Amino acid sequence: MRRLLQPSRPDAFALGLLALAALGVLVAGLQHARLFHRGYAEVEVVGLLFFMNAIGSTVVVLALIVNRVWVFVLGALSICVPSLVSIAISHSSTGFLGFREGGYDADALVIVVAEVAAVVFTLVGAAAAARGRSGSAAR
Amino acid sequence: MNPLRAGLAVVVVAAMGCAIIGIGMGSAPAEREPAPGAAAVAASRQRIAAGGESVRRGRDLFTEQGCDRCHAIAAIGADGRLGPRLDTIDDDLDDNLESITEPREHITDGYPRRLMPSDFGERLDDPELRALAAFVTAASGGEDDGGHGRGRGRGRGRSGT
Numbered sequence: 623m624r625r626l627l628q629p630s631r632p633d634a635f636a637l638g639l640l641a642l643a644a645l646g647v648l649v650a651g652l653q654h655a656r657l658f659h660r661g662y663a664e665v666e667v668v669g670l671l672f673f674m675n676a677i678g679s680t681v682v683v684l685a686l687i688v689n690r691v692w693v694f695v696l697g698a699l700s701i702c703v704p705s706l707v708s709i710a711i712s713h714s715s716t717g718f719l720g721f722r723e724g725g726y727d728a729d730a731l732v733i734v735v736a737e738v739a740a741v742v743f744t745l746v747g748a749a750a751a752a753r754g755r756s757g758s759a760a761r
Numbered sequence: 762m763n764p765l766r767a768g769l770a771v772v773v774v775a776a777m778g779c780a781i782i783g784i785g786m787g788s789a790p791a792e793r794e795p796a797p798g799a800a801a802v803a804a805s806r807q808r809i810a811a812g813g814e815s816v817r818r819g820r821d822l823f824t825e826q827g828c829d830r831c832h833a834i835a836a837i838g839a840d841g842r843l844g845p846r847l848d849t850i851d852d853d854l855d856d857n858l859e860s861i862t863e864p865r866e867h868i869t870d871g872y873p874r875r876l877m878p879s880d881f882g883e884r885l886d887d888p889e890l891r892a893l894a895a896f897v898t899a900a901s902g903g904e905d906d907g908g909h910g911r912g913r914g915r916g917r918g919r920s921g922t
Contacts, residue, residue, distance in 0.1 A: 648773065655780035661789030661842040665830045673781070680777040687770045688762060715880065720827045724864070725875030 626696070629689035632751035639747030640694065644683045646740030647698050650705065651679025653733050668712075668721045675705060695748045702737040702744075709734060789842035790871035797835055797848055805836035805848055805900050812899040815888075819896025822889055826881070834900045843876060845869050850901045857903065858894040 632640065655676035663669040682697030709730065712718035726734070762770075780786060797805065809816055820837060823829060829839035833846045852860065859866065862882040868874050881890065897903075 648777070651777060652780050655777070655783075656786045659783040659786040659788060661791060661831075664789075664840050664842045668830075676777065676781050680773060680781070683773050683777075684770055687766050687773065715884070717827065721830050722827060722878045723876055724878040724880075727873045727875045729873070 626692045627690060630691045630751070630755070631689060632691055632747075633754045636747050636750035636754055639743050639750060640686055640691065643698055643740045643743035643747055644686050644694065646736045646738075646743060647679045647702065648683055649736040650702065650733050650740065651676045651683075653729065653736065654679070654705075657729060665721055667719050671708070675701060691751055692748075695744055695751075698740055698744045702740045706734065706737050706741070790869075791833060791842040791844065791846060793871070794846045794849065796833070796846070801848075801902075802835045805834070805902065808899040808902060809836055809896070812895065815892045815895045816899045817896075818889070819892035819894070819899075822885070822893045823896055826884070826893070828893075831877070834897075836900055844872060847897050848900050850897075850903060852898070852901070852903045854891075854894050854898045854903070857897045857901075858890060861890060861893055861897075 654672045658669060658672040658676065662672050678697065678701045682694050682701065685697060686694035708718050712721055712723050713726065715722070723730070809820060812819075823834075823837070823839070829837070829841055831841040831843040833840050833842065834848045836848060850857075864877040864879055864881075865874060881893075885893065
């Protein structure tokens with residue numbers, strides 16, 4: 623846990639990938655905030671989750687800015703993966719917490735694309751950062 | 762922290778802070794629709810109470826199917842804002858039925874085209890669909906013409922989401 627919270631300095635390649643992931647997290651968080659104010663606030667539980675997504679996205683991106691790379695990695699995955707799963711469930715006939723959507727409009731697509739990109743870049747960036755760390759430890 | 766990172770942090774906090782508070786984020790299209798007055802709400806309650814078994818079943822379905830998450834009907838405390846208010850429309854039963862089964866045929870300006878599920882025609886049987894439409898008609902004060910139609914066009918485009 624202490625190692626997780628310690629600042630770490632990945633190489634430029636890993637940092638570039640994680641920065642792209644952070645951009646995806648930010649775009650998705652911004653879009654969740656926008657939709658919250660455009661009517662989702664009144665949707666029970668789902669509205670609150672949109673609001674928390676926006677706050678959480680801000681916090682994890684700040685973690686990357688202050689060099690807490692592994693906090694960012696865990697945070698980004700903890701926000702984006704459940705969010706993508708929730709979107710998929712809400713578009714199914716089951717619905718997410720009783721809330722169903724009929725199709726993917728531009729607003730939903732922005733979130734899906736941003737979060738998928740964030741997950742991919744986070745995983746690849748984390749792998750690159752981990753390899754760089756084990757490489758420097760071996761030397 | 763170096764100045765570049767400090768600057769980035771300030772930009773992120775400022776942009777996301779504004780978004781979270783709601784500055785520049787706009788508002789739900791439904792907020793531009795005036796809510797009915799107290800007298801209209803009382804009249805709506807009366808019509809629902811007097812509506813019989815079909816309207817009562819429709820009211821239950823309205824909640825069970827999650828319609829209240831997106832649509833507002835003041836008489837029953839539904840306050841959804843993703844779709845148009847349903848207690849200020851003047852559509853008849855057939856129009857409301859069509860808006861439920863084919864929600865993308867007529868979309869009110871400003872509302873998303875694909876948000877409302879279009880599978881209610883498969884999820885609900887015919888009496889349930891008519892009960893739901895009867896409830897919306899009673900809540901709004903739209904004319905129930907017994908299914909004979911009343912001329913398409915008036916008040917259309919209410920499905921929204």
